[in-house]
Amino acid sequence: MTHSLRIRLILAIIAGMVLLLTVFSLTVYMLIRRALVNQFDEALLSTARILAASVEIDVNTIDLEDVQNMPEFNEPQHQTYYQIREQDGTVVAQSPFLGTENLPLLKTSLNNVVFKTLTRRDRPERAVGLKFLPRSEIGTENSSQPAATEKPPKTDKDKILSLTVARSTGDLYNQLGLLRWLLFTASVVVIALSVLIAAFIVQRGLRPLRSIAAEIAAIREDDLANRIGTASIPTEIMPIKNRLNDLLSRLEGAFNRERRFTADVAHELRNPLAGIRSTIEVNLTRTRDAAEYRSALSECLEIVENMQTMVNNLLLLARLDAKQISFQDEQVRPAEIVNSCWQPFAEKATKRKISFDNRIDHQITFETDRQYLSIILSNVLENAVEYADEGGQIRTSARRKQDSVQIEISNTGCQLTTEQTAQVFDCFWRGDSSRKDAGVHCGLGLALVDRIIKALGGSITAEVENTGTFKIHLNMPAK
Amino acid sequence: MRLLVIEDYRPLQQSLKKGLHEAGFAVDFTGDGEEGLWYALNNDYDVIILDLMLPGIDGLKILKELRAKGRQSHVLILTAKDTLQDRITGLDQGADDYLVKPFEFKELLARVRALLRRSYRRKNPQIKIRDLRVDLTAQRVWRGRKELDLTPREYALLEYLAMRAGEPVSRMDIWEHVYEFKSAASSNVVDVYIGYLRKKIERSGKPLLIHTLRGRGYLLGWQR
Numbered sequence: 001m002t003h004s005l006r007i008r009l010i011l012a013i014i015a016g017m018v019l020l021l022t023v024f025s026l027t028v029y030m031l032i033r034r035a036l037v038n039q040f041d042e043a044l045l046s047t048a049r050i051l052a053a054s055v056e057i058d059v060n061t062i063d064l065e066d067v068q069n070m071p072e073f074n075e076p077q078h079q080t081y082y083q084i085r086e087q088d089g090t091v092v093a094q095s096p097f098l099g100t101e102n103l104p105l106l107k108t109s110l111n112n113v114v115f116k117t118l119t120r121r122d123r124p125e126r127a128v129g130l131k132f133l134p135r136s137e138i139g140t141e142n143s144s145q146p147a148a149t150e151k152p153p154k155t156d157k158d159k160i161l162s163l164t165v166a167r168s169t170g171d172l173y174n175q176l177g178l179l180r181w182l183l184f185t186a187s188v189v190v191i192a193l194s195v196l197i198a199a200f201i202v203q204r205g206l207r208p209l210r211s212i213a214a215e216i217a218a219i220r221e222d223d224l225a226n227r228i229g230t231a232s233i234p235t236e237i238m239p240i241k242n243r244l245n246d247l248l249s250r251l252e253g254a255f256n257r258e259r260r261f262t263a264d265v266a267h268e269l270r271n272p273l274a275g276i277r278s279t280i281e282v283n284l285t286r287t288r289d290a291a292e293y294r295s296a297l298s299e300c301l302e303i304v305e306n307m308q309t310m311v312n313n314l315l316l317l318a319r320l321d322a323k324q325i326s327f328q329d330e331q332v333r334p335a336e337i338v339n340s341c342w343q344p345f346a347e348k349a350t351k352r353k354i355s356f357d358n359r360i361d362h363q364i365t366f367e368t369d370r371q372y373l374s375i376i377l378s379n380v381l382e383n384a385v386e387y388a389d390e391g392g393q394i395r396t397s398a399r400r401k402q403d404s405v406q407i408e409i410s411n412t413g414c415q416l417t418t419e420q421t422a423q424v425f426d427c428f429w430r431g432d433s434s435r436k437d438a439g440v441h442c443g444l445g446l447a448l449v450d451r452i453i454k455a456l457g458g459s460i461t462a463e464v465e466n467t468g469t470f471k472i473h474l475n476m477p478a479k
Numbered sequence: 480m481r482l483l484v485i486e487d488y489r490p491l492q493q494s495l496k497k498g499l500h501e502a503g504f505a506v507d508f509t510g511d512g513e514e515g516l517w518y519a520l521n522n523d524y525d526v527i528i529l530d531l532m533l534p535g536i537d538g539l540k541i542l543k544e545l546r547a548k549g550r551q552s553h554v555l556i557l558t559a560k561d562t563l564q565d566r567i568t569g570l571d572q573g574a575d576d577y578l579v580k581p582f583e584f585k586e587l588l589a590r591v592r593a594l595l596r597r598s599y600r601r602k603n604p605q606i607k608i609r610d611l612r613v614d615l616t617a618q619r620v621w622r623g624r625k626e627l628d629l630t631p632r633e634y635a636l637l638e639y640l641a642m643r644a645g646e647p648v649s650r651m652d653i654w655e656h657v658y659e660f661k662s663a664a665s666s667n668v669v670d671v672y673i674g675y676l677r678k679k680i681e682r683s684g685k686p687l688l689i690h691t692l693r694g695r696g697y698l699l700g701w702q703r
Binding site for chain 1: 488490491493494495497498501532559560561562579580581582583584585587
């Protein structure tokens with residue numbers, strides 16, 4: 001089957017037309033043929049009846065005087081023949097043109113007639129057979145009525161004659177042949193015309209598809225802001241147009257996010273690179289003592305360490321997006337993991353007089369990937385230490401539910417608005433006013449946490465209370 | 480020459496501080512946008528080096544505010560934003576130069592020097608006053624054929640006077656443009672350094688170069 005909609009539609013239309021015209025032509029032909037044959041038979045029968053009525057019998061001789069005056073039988077162009085037989089089959093009279101030939105004796109009863117199609121001397125003929133009681137010259141006058149309507153007296157039974165009248169159907173078949181030819185030619189012409197019309201209609205009908213195709217072709221991957229769709233789109237194609245536009249919107253969004261992400265990555269890498277480069281260049285401008293070099297080197301090392309963390313985070317993000325991470329589930333105790341994740345930040349918290357309160361019940365256990373749960377908790381705790389106010393408080397708690405574990409980590413001193421809170425999981429987003437430590441925290445931590453949680457089949461939300469308490473809710477699936 | 484650096488990335492801030500200071504500039508630093516704007520509005524800086532992505536207030540807003548308030552300081556945008564549109568926007572908002580991170584420190588210095596020459600309407604990087612020659616690029620000074628050995632501070636003072644050669648320069652101007660904002664204020668310091676400088680550049684039998692104008696400050700070159 002071809003894949004061209006245009007060719008398929010045209011073929012379907014032609015097939016439909018052929019079928020329709022064939023049925024129509026056949027029906028018309030059959031009806032006309034039957035009417036013509038009926039008409040022919042009627043004429044043949046009336047000729048036969050007139051003939052039968054014209055036959056007179058006088059004792060034993062048949063008087064055919066009237067018959068001889070009937071032009072049908074006397075002029076050869078009528079091609080009509082008759083033959084009258086007695087009951088025993090003896091031919092008593094026949095057309096002068098019949099010569100030595102016989103017409104078939106058609107079996108029928110007195111009141112009935114029978115038609116038959118026959119071929120004589122390779123010419124088609126139609127014959128009618130009937131039985132009649134010929135008019136007797138001494139009989140009653142009403143025997144002039146057609147024999148079939150009169151009940152013959154029993155004694156006259158011997159006088160019953162069989163008549164066969166045959167007429168050439170050449171003309172009838174010529175007419176039917178002409179009709180066939182007319183119908184066939186008309187059908188062919190109509191089908192040929194319908195091919196043209198169908199091609200034209202299909203061509204026109206598919207024009208919106210071509211114009212949409214042209215519009216789609218005009219959309220370039222570096223400029224996805226365009227949308228398909230002018231006013232002249234038919235309603236049938238509307239859903240396709242709408243879906244395509246939806247797809248374009250999603251693609252544009254994804255491209256823009258990707259572009260912004262790349263720009264952000266470039267920006268976040270440029271800053272530390274600029275830091276390293278200018279630190280090295282400035283220190284190379286003159287000869288310095290060892291302590292100064294050492295300090296420059298450790299400064300560069302610190303920048304490199306931060307860059308390394310960032311690159312690792314980026315790599316992890318990319319792998320999470322590409323679903324290249326496999327998790328190994330094991331029984332974990334969140335209270336313990338929180339405590340071990342807290343260790344690296346304890347000193348900084350003490351320095352800033354931030355208190356830490358781990359309220360997670362030690363009885364709670366569930367199955368998850370220990371390593372990635374640690375990454376999640378470390379990032380969230382680091383964030384909490386970073387943004388808690390001096391002398392503030394960090395608190396963790398957890399609840400075991402039927403098939404999940406909910407962990408909550410909160411810190412005081414949050415200055416974010418509710419709108420800003422919605423952005424904390426975006427890559428490279430930092431609460432602007434809290435960007436004190438530029439370059440040290442590049443804003444990937446919570447974005448990473450968000451992706452890991454989702455990959456683990458859980459969810460994460462953030463909220464800020466009026467009191468300035470920032471809360472992270474982790475919802476982890478647990479068997 | 481006095482510079483203001485508004486840059487929030489601490490390691491870069493540190494190296495800029497060191498490098499610019501060693502290049503003989505009086506430099507003020509801040510990592511905060513609001514503070515930077517305050518500094519820029521309340522001091523007459525020769526060049527402001529401005530990062531765009533800052534906490535508190537965006538770099539472009541600082542620039543807009545400065546220009547709206549009629550400040551003439553030359554501004555060099557130093558940023559990681561590198562697209563053409565970023566550069567065009569920065570320059571069109573009133574910046575005088577645009578440098579993308581990471582950058583070569585020598586290039587930053589050269590661009591700052593170029594902006595300084597523009598500030599004082601000087602095309603020639605060598606300034607000649609009679610037989611005194613100041614090479615602004617190499618930061619070297621000659622009197623006649625003899626090169627003079629000046630300390631960075633003495634050079635900075637001479638450079639400022641040379642940029643404004645032929646016009647009276649007040650002690651206040653010298654204080655503001657040559658000495659760092661955070662060092663202790665004392666009008667005496669200027670006089671002391673003028674004294675040091677005189678000792679090194681004046682020669683007996685040759686015309687006097689640094690003139691004291693009563694109540695108006697100092698003047699390098701010819702007195703009009």
